[in-house]
Amino acid sequence: MESSDPDNQIQESQAGNERDRLVGEQRLMHDRLTKIAALRELGIDPYPRSYRRTHTTAEAVKLLEAAEASHDDPEEHARTEPVSVAGRIMARRGMGKASFIDLKDGSGRIQLFARENILGDKFELLDLLDLGDIVGASGAVVRTRRGEPSVEITDLVVLTKAIRPLPDKWAGLQDIEARTRQRYLDLISNDRAMRNALLRPAIVASIRKFMQGRGFVEVETPVLVPVAAGASARPFTTHHNTLNRGLYLRIATELPLKKLMVGGIEKVFEIGRLFRNEGVDQDHNPEFTTMESYEAYADYEDVMAMVEQLVSTVALETTGSMLLKAPEEGGPDIDLTPPWPRLDLRQEIIKRTGIDFVECDDVESLSGAMRERGIHVEPGLSWARLLDKVISSSVEPHLIQPSFLVDYPVAMSPLAKRKPGVDGIVERFEAFVLGHEMANAFTELNDPVDQRARFEEQESMRKDFKDDEADRLDEDFLVAIEHGMPPAGGLGIGIDRLAMLICREESIREVILFPQLRN
RNA sequence: GGCGCGCUAGCUCAAUGGUAGAGCAAGUGACUCUUAAUCACUAGGUUCGGGGUUCGAGCCCCCGGCGCGUCACCA
Numbered sequence: 001m002e003s004s005d006p007d008n009q010i011q012e013s014q015a016g017n018e019r020d021r022l023v024g025e026q027r028l029m030h031d032r033l034t035k036i037a038a039l040r041e042l043g044i045d046p047y048p049r050s051y052r053r054t055h056t057t058a059e060a061v062k063l064l065e066a067a068e069a070s071h072d073d074p075e076e077h078a079r080t081e082p083v084s085v086a087g088r089i090m091a092r093r094g095m096g097k098a099s100f101i102d103l104k105d106g107s108g109r110i111q112l113f114a115r116e117n118i119l120g121d122k123f124e125l126l127d128l129l130d131l132g133d134i135v136g137a138s139g140a141v142v143r144t145r146r147g148e149p150s151v152e153i154t155d156l157v158v159l160t161k162a163i164r165p166l167p168d169k170w171a172g173l174q175d176i177e178a179r180t181r182q183r184y185l186d187l188i189s190n191d192r193a194m195r196n197a198l199l200r201p202a203i204v205a206s207i208r209k210f211m212q213g214r215g216f217v218e219v220e221t222p223v224l225v226p227v228a229a230g231a232s233a234r235p236f237t238t239h240h241n242t243l244n245r246g247l248y249l250r251i252a253t254e255l256p257l258k259k260l261m262v263g264g265i266e267k268v269f270e271i272g273r274l275f276r277n278e279g280v281d282q283d284h285n286p287e288f289t290t291m292e293s294y295e296a297y298a299d300y301e302d303v304m305a306m307v308e309q310l311v312s313t314v315a316l317e318t319t320g321s322m323l324l325k326a327p328e329e330g331g332p333d334i335d336l337t338p339p340w341p342r343l344d345l346r347q348e349i350i351k352r353t354g355i356d357f358v359e360c361d362d363v364e365s366l367s368g369a370m371r372e373r374g375i376h377v378e379p380g381l382s383w384a385r386l387l388d389k390v391i392s393s394s395v396e397p398h399l400i401q402p403s404f405l406v407d408y409p410v411a412m413s414p415l416a417k418r419k420p421g422v423d424g425i426v427e428r429f430e431a432f433v434l435g436h437e438m439a440n441a442f443t444e445l446n447d448p449v450d451q452r453a454r455f456e457e458q459e460s461m462r463k464d465f466k467d468d469e470a471d472r473l474d475e476d477f478l479v480a481i482e483h484g485m486p487p488a489g490g491l492g493i494g495i496d497r498l499a500m501l502i503c504r505e506e507s508i509r510e511v512i513l514f515p516q517l518r519n
Numbered sequence: 520g521g522c523g524c525g526c527u528a529g530c531u532c533a534a535u536g537g538u539a540g541a542g543c544a545a546g547u548g549a550c551u552c553u554u555a556a557u558c559a560c561u562a563g564g565u566u567c568g569g570g571g572u573u574c575g576a577g578c579c580c581c582c583g584g585c586g587c588g589u590c591a592c593c594a
Contacts, residue, residue: 019546023563025529028545093557096550115551131544145552168530168543170555175526177586189530233593251593278593288594378591385592392592430594437594494594508594518586 025164032163035128039158044125046161051136055083058107061149064141077142084138085110085151086159088188089131091169099126100150103137104188112137113150122156131169132162176509183513193510199318200499200511204271206314207291207495214306216267216293221256223249223273229474230254230415233276236286249275253292254415254490255477258444261294262485269293271495282507283436285515289495298489299443300427304404307431307439307491308338311402315502327504332400334433334501340402342429345391348405352394357387357409358424366390382465384411399432414454414471416442417487431493433501441491448482 022030039046055063060083068078087105101112116123118139129135136157144150167173172189179186179193186193208218226245228235230252238247253270260268271291280286295302312322315336324334350356353373360366366386367377375393377386387409395405407419408428416426427443445451455473462472499511509515 020562023528027563028529031545091554093553094550095553095556098551098553100553100556102554111554113552117551144554146554148552148554150552165529165544168532170543171531174531175586177526178530185530231593274594276593279591282588284593290594376591389592440594492594497594 028165029163032130032161035130036161036163039128039161044158046158048157048159051084051086051157051159053084053086053136054138055085056107057085057087057103057105057110059083060085060110060141060151061108064143064149067141068143080141082138082140082154083151084136086136087134089129089133089135090166092126092129092131094126097123099123101129101137103135103151110141111144111148111150112156113142113144113152114156115152118152118154119156125156125158129158130162130165132164132166133158134160134162177517180509180515180517196499196503196505196511197513199503200495202318203314203499203502204289204495206317207310208271209317210310210313211269211291211293214267216269216295217265219257219260219265219268219270220272221250221253221270223275225250227472227474227476229472229477232471234278236275236277251276252492253290254492255474257292257294258485258488258490259477259480261296261444261488262480262483266296266486267294280516280518282509283497283500285496285508285512287516288508288512290492291495292490292492294444294488294490296486296488299487300429300441300489303441303489303491304342304406304429304431305338307404307441307493308336308340308402310493311431311433311438311498312336312338314498318502324502324504329506331434331504334401336402336433340404340431342404342406343399345395345405345407346425348395349387349390352398353390355390357390361424380465382411382461384409384461385465388412396432396437397435400434402431402433402438404429404431410454411457413442414458415445415451415490417445417447418450436497436500437494438497438501439491439493441489444485444488444490446481446485446487448478451481452478 019027019030036046063080063083064078067080071078085103085105087103089101090104090109091102093100097116099114101114103110103112114123114126136159137151137153138155139151139153142150142152167185167189173179173182173185179190183193187197212218224238224240224247226247228248228251231254233251235248235251238249239245240247251274253272253274257268257270269291271289273287273289275287277286278284315324316322322336324336326333346357355366355369355373357366360369363383363386366383370377370386370390375390399405406429407422407425408416410418410424410426413426413428416428419425419427429441430437431439445454455471455478458471459473496508496511500508503511505511
């Protein structure tokens with residue numbers, strides 16, 4: 001470091017002055033950039049193009065355990081063949097002529113044990129390393145006196161110098177805004193964030209496997225659509241320049257999938273992103289993921305059986321159990337083992353509120369009954385929207401263990417088939433766990449004349465109640481089913497909600513890597 | 520959108536209206552089995568932004584920004 005060249009000394013002191021002028025994060029970055037320059041001075045590239053590792057950290061630990069298991073001389077310590085590992089420096093404990101480094105990779109962590117007498121000149125490299133840097137290290141895996149599996153390193157390679165510091169090594173990143181805006185820091189420093197990030201794709205893979213195992217064909221249908229139909233929601237709008245026409249982002253995949261039913265794909269499903277131009281809160285994100293499936297010749301009883309099998313199987317595959325233990329923050333254990341109770345919607349509403357929607361069959365009587373029971377009534381809502389409110393405020397919160405609400409009023413369900421022999425009721429169910437709706441399904445309406453009438457009713461609701469979330473008439477779809485859609489059972493299941501359940505997270509933000517923030 | 524809460528060092532958090540602090544991270548030094556290493560020293564602040572009240576504001580008031588919670592709606 002010291003130099004007899006006076007110019008050099010002046011430069012060094014100027015550099016020192018420059019450092020003194022810098023404050024906070026600027027100085028932290030300056031120090032790291034200075035180390036990068038020093039590495040280059042030594043002919044070391046701080047960003048080499050690749051590194052050949054022989055073992056992940058988890059594999060290295062396993063290797064040591066195997067060596068110890070086949071080791072017969074208790075006097076001598078087990079020692080593996082040399083390995084090469086790579087990862088991010090998470091902590092460092094310097095001991096003068098020895099140093100301990102915690103290295104983290106995608107599989108776990110391992111300690112690096114650096115000793116000057118073994119590493120030689122390379123020991124000085126440690127002075128140029130920082131927490132957050134990515135390095136490669138090689139050497140035999142041994143166990144230290146304190147029992148920690150460690151790579152006793154003979155070689156150390158800088159793979160990436162970081163120029164910004166990591167979050168607090170103990171507390172991690174706490175601020176929810178920073179955790180979502182800079183999810184990479186969350187993933188590095190919070191184990192639960194990484195667990196969730198990996199659990200969700202495992203859930204999706206498991207769903208796909210389940211559906212494919214039952215002979216369902218996965219398809220992709222358009223995100224950009226001329227009519228945002230198939231559900232009750234406000235759509236996002238966009239514009240195609242060359243075609244010079246307005247388009248919507250889809251709010252459901254239901255109608256195109258049913259067109260494929262007409263076409264003869266008898267078991268079909270799609271896992272995809274939907275977009276709804278509505279609020280952001282603990283369990284709503286404007287873009288979210290669903291799995292929708294349609295099975296020809298099945299009815300909603302078949303679908304109910306499939307849903308309880310699907311959800312319990314996915315939980316078993318991804319967590320090893322159908323029993324979801326309560327998280328540390330508290331809450332009930334959840335048992336997903338089938339069968340789940342089937343609860344008649346009408347009876348459940350009566351049980352919780354005393355309101356019988358068969359008697360309160362118009363807006364006046366229903367809103368009156370709601371007001372009597374202290375349920376806030378927004379003026380100008382349709383009967384269907386009012387009843388939906390009764391259900392979500394008075395029934396859903398009680399559905400903690402998995403259960404099905406069964407048989408909905410036709411006014412709430414424009415795409416579901418009427419239940420034979422029961423006036424005003426359709427064959428529809430929703431699945432609930434922890435008070436959240438997980439799935440919505442019905443025996444699909446395939447009578448084209450009735451379907452057209454239902455759409456027209458929705459259109460008039462849009463006008464009469466200024467309900468811009470009412471479902472929309474899709475002429476192309478009606479023409480399709482006028483050619484004959486087989487009887488079918490359909491399902492929509494919220495992947496984000498399912499991920500929340502299996503991750504035992506209360507907020508949708510914890511299972512979406514980059515959720516929408518407010519404003 | 521209404522209401523409530525929050526925003527202080529890179530990170531995690533303190534601070535009766537009265538000199539803005541600690542731990543981690545950083546820098547210097549000591550240390551060859553540590554693991555939230557330890558020990559000594561050093562540096563690091565537009566207290567989210569703007570206005571106001573006050574002798575004096577991180578703290579009280581007003582306006583704005585961002586976030587969270589809650590109410591309403593969608594899965």
